[in-house]
Amino acid sequence: MRVEKHPILGDDKRERDASIVVDGKKVSAVTGEPIAAALLAAGIRKFRVTPRFGNPRGLFCGIGRCTDCVMTVDGRPNVRTCVTPVKDGMIVETQVGFGKWADEP
Amino acid sequence: MKTTQVAVIGAGPAGLAAAIEVARVGGKVTVIDENAKPGGQLFKQIHKFFGSKEHRAGVRGFHIGEQLLAETRRLDVEVLLDSPVYALFPDMTVGYVHDQKEVCLKAEKIIIAAGAAENALAFPGSTLPGVMGAGAAQTMINVHRVLPGKKVLMIGSGNVGLIVSYQLMQAGADVVALIEAAPQIGGYGVHAAKIRRAGVPIYVSHTVKKVLGEQQVESVEIVELDSQWQPVAGSEKILTVDTVCIAVGLTPLTELAWLMGCEFVFVSSLGGHVPKHNRNMETTVPGVYIAGDISGVEEASTAMEEGRLAGTACAEALGLLDREGARELKALIWDRMHALRTGPFGEGRRKAKDQLIGLSMGGQA
Amino acid sequence: MEAGPVAFIECVQEIPCNPCEAACPFGAITVGEPITNLPVLHGDKCTGCGACIAPCPGLAIFKVHLRYTETTSLVEFPYEYGPLPDKGDSVPCGDRSGNYVTEGKVVSVRNPKAHDGTAVISVEIPQAYCLEVRTICRKGRRHDGQ
Numbered sequence: 091m092r093v094e095k096h097p098i099l100g101d102d103k104r105e106r107d108a109s110i111v112v113d114g115k116k117v118s119a120v121t122g123e124p125i126a127a128a129l130l131a132a133g134i135r136k137f138r139v140t141p142r143f144g145n146p147r148g149l150f151c152g153i154g155r156c157t158d159c160v161m162t163v164d165g166r167p168n169v170r171t172c173v174t175p176v177k178d179g180m181i182v183e184t185q186v187g188f189g190k191w192a193d194e195p
Numbered sequence: 196m197k198t199t200q201v202a203v204i205g206a207g208p209a210g211l212a213a214a215i216e217v218a219r220v221g222g223k224v225t226v227i228d229e230n231a232k233p234g235g236q237l238f239k240q241i242h243k244f245f246g247s248k249e250h251r252a253g254v255r256g257f258h259i260g261e262q263l264l265a266e267t268r269r270l271d272v273e274v275l276l277d278s279p280v281y282a283l284f285p286d287m288t289v290g291y292v293h294d295q296k297e298v299c300l301k302a303e304k305i306i307i308a309a310g311a312a313e314n315a316l317a318f319p320g321s322t323l324p325g326v327m328g329a330g331a332a333q334t335m336i337n338v339h340r341v342l343p344g345k346k347v348l349m350i351g352s353g354n355v356g357l358i359v360s361y362q363l364m365q366a367g368a369d370v371v372a373l374i375e376a377a378p379q380i381g382g383y384g385v386h387a388a389k390i391r392r393a394g395v396p397i398y399v400s401h402t403v404k405k406v407l408g409e410q411q412v413e414s415v416e417i418v419e420l421d422s423q424w425q426p427v428a429g430s431e432k433i434l435t436v437d438t439v440c441i442a443v444g445l446t447p448l449t450e451l452a453w454l455m456g457c458e459f460v461f462v463s464s465l466g467g468h469v470p471k472h473n474r475n476m477e478t479t480v481p482g483v484y485i486a487g488d489i490s491g492v493e494e495a496s497t498a499m500e501e502g503r504l505a506g507t508a509c510a511e512a513l514g515l516l517d518r519e520g521a522r523e524l525k526a527l528i529w530d531r532m533h534a535l536r537t538g539p540f541g542e543g544r545r546k547a548k549d550q551l552i553g554l555s556m557g558g559q560a
Numbered sequence: 561m562e563a564g565p566v567a568f569i570e571c572v573q574e575i576p577c578n579p580c581e582a583a584c585p586f587g588a589i590t591v592g593e594p595i596t597n598l599p600v601l602h603g604d605k606c607t608g609c610g611a612c613i614a615p616c617p618g619l620a621i622f623k624v625h626l627r628y629t630e631t632t633s634l635v636e637f638p639y640e641y642g643p644l645p646d647k648g649d650s651v652p653c654g655d656r657s658g659n660y661v662t663e664g665k666v667v668s669v670r671n672p673k674a675h676d677g678t679a680v681i682s683v684e685i686p687q688a689y690c691l692e693v694r695t696i697c698r699k700g701r702r703h704d705g706q
Contacts, residue, residue: 091342093366097642098241098255098677102340127339135324135343135411146410148324149343152331154229155312158322172331175231243617243676245577247595253579253615255676364698365641384573385618392695393641394658538574538596 092131108178125171125182126152126159137161137171141187161185165192199225199273201509202289202302204280204451207235208495209487209502210308211263216506216524218270220515225300226272227291229279233267234260235310237495239333241365242358249531250496257337259495283307283455287482304482304509307452308502311445311466311488316350320406320415321439329359329442336366344438348415349373350403351442354494357386359442364393371434374401374417376424383540403439404431412437445492452489455480460554464547465491471555475508475525476501479555484509491551493536493544500532565608565625565634569599570694571618583615610682613638614675623682624690633690634667636682644669644679645696652697653685660697662689 094102106118110128119128126149129137136146137159150158154173163169164181167189171182201217203210206228217224232238240256251259267274275293282290289300313328320326325344329351335343347368349360352375360370373390378400380387387397404416404426419430446467449459457470458479469491476484486505487498504525511521536545569580569589574596581591581599588605589612591597610623613636623636635653645651645666653664664683671679685693 093340127341131341152334385620393698
């Protein structure tokens with residue numbers, strides 16, 4: 091959920107100028123905001139599942155240190171979504187385990 | 196290879212304040228930060244700071260960040276972003292990565308102002324989406340203007356827990372409760388008063404037992420603790436929340452200081468292992484200084500003063516400031532820091548800092 | 561309180577902080593040195609102008625005008641939530657624990673640029689509650705607890 095109005099920060103005047111694809115569905119975003127922010131804004135909080143037990147994981151530290159938020163982005167696995175900025179047209183996928191490179195067999 | 200006079204690692208309040216002091220007297224300083232934007236934790240702080248006029252009291256944290264950045268731009272300080280520092284070499288070379296390429300920067304002095312990171316807490320269900328650090332929630336709401344959830348349980352009553360609870364409500368979330376394991380609130384009474392006025396119950400002597408949910412947080416079970424910090428059977432309460440924020444302290448980010456061979460000492464009240472340093476903020480490795488939370492977790496105001504101290508000491512060591520001028524500047528900084536480290540909250544930090552410096556000086560021949 | 565509007569400084573811990581001292585145009589607040597001193601309000605100098613309310617970083621200063629009318633008091637407090645109420649609105653007023661105390665009528669909402677986001681709201685309430693009312697109840701949280 092986006093915070094459109096805020097008593098201290100004022101109104102959010104940024105354009106939702108980017109569109110990313112998350113597990114096949116289009117999600118609108120702001121160019122340059124962290125991928126995790128666009129996902130949270132869209133109500134998506136599960137970013138990956140663990141390799142052994144398939145447990146759901148999502149945002150934890152928010153500063154790029156814990157790697158709980160990693161997803162596969164444009165074919166690259168293990169991308170820290172909390173510190174990686176959105177680019178229009180990005181393809182974001184819920185990562186399963188360690189993920190696979192796009193060119194992996 | 197690239198060279199500079201002073202390499203400052205970290206563009207938070209300590210790093211920027213340090214860079215300003217060096218650049219002011221003509222030194223060449225390069226600030227290196229792993230993030231895409233400078234300012235460290237300052238830009239998440241949308242509340243008004245305390246202190247006196249010189250400490251910029253009454254100014255919101257993010258405005259102070261803007262002021263510091265404007266000053267660095269005015270002084271032409273080089274700030275390298277998206278550049279994580281991965282190594283410090285004994286010959287005073289800083290190794291960082293930028294654009295997937297390794298770069299080496301040779302410096303005469305190094306100031307490590309890498310800050311601190313939030314502690315985690317492990318409990319059943321703590322890995323579910325929706326459980327996150329309070330700082331992560333704060334970044335999302337204040338910097339990215341996104342709510343990470345709607346109904347929140349805050350764990351921890353230090354200033355971070357209290358302030359982030361307030362800010363979550365300003366962003367439109369409902370803070371269902373704040374729990375604190377100790378029998379008293381850890382942060383400032385006025386911060387606690389703000390959230391109490393908003394109707395948020397504060398349960399001291401309570402901790403989290405488990406978080407429930409299938410794919411994300413759906414509810415949380417809290418339990419009361421007795422005087423021996425043991426759970427009181429039958430006191431469990433289930434709260435319906437979709438988010439659990441953890442605010443249980445910070446630990447200095449000291450990897451680079453360890454790498455460089457700095458000697459450390461463990462001071463629990465400062466957050467754990469901290470590098471020894473003298474009154475000039477210089478570590479046991481000559482030419483390597485520290486400033487800010489890396490030297491002990493305090494607050495942004497003290498971080499800025501420590502940055503100024505380290506910057507002034509570097510400028511003096513480089514011959515950019517004469518002994519007398521430096522002595523005067525440092526005395527003023529120590530006075531301002533002393534003012535911040537008084538009272539029931541500051542006293543403990545001052546004693547810890549004095550102890551740290553005492554141990555550090557004692558260890559040096 | 562008997563003579564007119566007066567500030568109530570609910571700052572009870574020694575933390576290094578003194579913007580209230582400089583904020584008062586009448587010199588009615590002293591903190592001095594060290595800046596951890598609790599602020600002292602000089603009732604004889606205080607005119608109840610409310611200039612000290614917005615600058616307090618702890619949002620700990622209020623204004624109470626006991627005899628605003630024969631039967632009502634005026635309480636003024638800092639407020640940093642949106643949406644702000646409008647003058648004339650009837651609002652649920654809360655105490656320091658956020659508990660509902662009484663309905664109040666909004667008399668003024670001041671939020672100039674100089675306040676940097678800290679709005680100052682005054683509400684007219686029955687005199688009996690002037691020492692309790694310190695806020696507007698948050699939506700959906702009119703009573704303590706869940």
